[in-house]
Amino acid sequence: MGLGAVPGRQAAFREGLEKAVLYAKALGCPRIHLMAGRVPQGADRATVSGEMETVFLENLRHAAGVLAQENLVGLLEPINTRVTDPRYFLDTPQQGKTPAPSPPVPLGSCALLVSRPRGFSPAAAILQKVGRPNLQLQMDLFHWQIMDGNLTGNIREFLPIVGHVQIAQVPGRGEPGSPGELCFPYLFQLLEDEGYQGFVGCEYRPQGEAPGMALGNGFGGKGIRRGWAVSSLQGEMPLPPSPHRRHRRGAELAPFIL
Secondary structure, eight states: OBOTTOTTOHHHHHHHHHHHHHHHHHHTOOEEEOOBOBOOTTOOHHHHHHHHHHHHHHHHHHHHHHHHHTTOEEEEOOOOTTTTOTTBSSOOTTTTOOOOOOOOEEETTEEEOOOOOOSOOHHHHHHHHHOOTTEEEEEEHHHHHHHTOOHHHHHHHHGGGEEEEEEOOTTTOOOTTSSSSOOHHHHHHHHHHTTOOSOEEEOBOOOSSSTTTTTTSSSTTOOOOTTOOOEETTEEOOOOOOSSOOOOTTSOBOOOOO
16 A cells, blocks of 8 residues: 555655656556555554654655656545545545535435535645646545545545545445436536546446446436546456547556555
8 A cells, every 4th residue: 555654664655656657658657556555564543643744745845746757746645544544545525524515405306515615635635745837636535535524525625736636435335327326417517517637447347238328327327438547356448549639548547656
């Protein structure tokens, strides 16, 4: 799960970064996921968080310089600690805040919690402290829904600093169209309305007969726009090419810097 914020592993992080850059250049990949890593085994998160953030800032400043030389972008992704990895350092867009959301807004068969945007997330605050334009957020709506839920507000607030979006259904991490909490027609329209022009990666565990079987249906006839990247945790399945954007293998490189 990376070494970006792990104390004492700075040299290993930099070595892994150099290798990731080589892979990114070979694949024609413009983005690298800079994983924060885990809170050390047996350590108290609150006790070590300050030291880990200091290490993360140091490594990110170094990474930003290395990536800028190659015209690459580094991505920071909060990963939920309730289901996926209890020890991951960068875990939620609204860490430590528990504001009351507004009532659900009915959307046909879907309902979505809507509340006001609230300040910087830890990831966004870290990006602000580093202050490098080639470092951006990776917004995985699966993780953000599990940890915070406020997807409408978070999308509107943080999209200007988002470099890549990923999705999967909650709670089972199935494909769009599988049963779950997220209303994908609403979310896709919101991303478009807010001006998102990048790829959407579908990082899911197929729940149907084949990977991606529900991508073109189950949305009230809307489906995903052509050219948005589609992949599963078991492989990658590009949609038919769009005249405006084409899916390329390597749209995102997510190195596990061990």
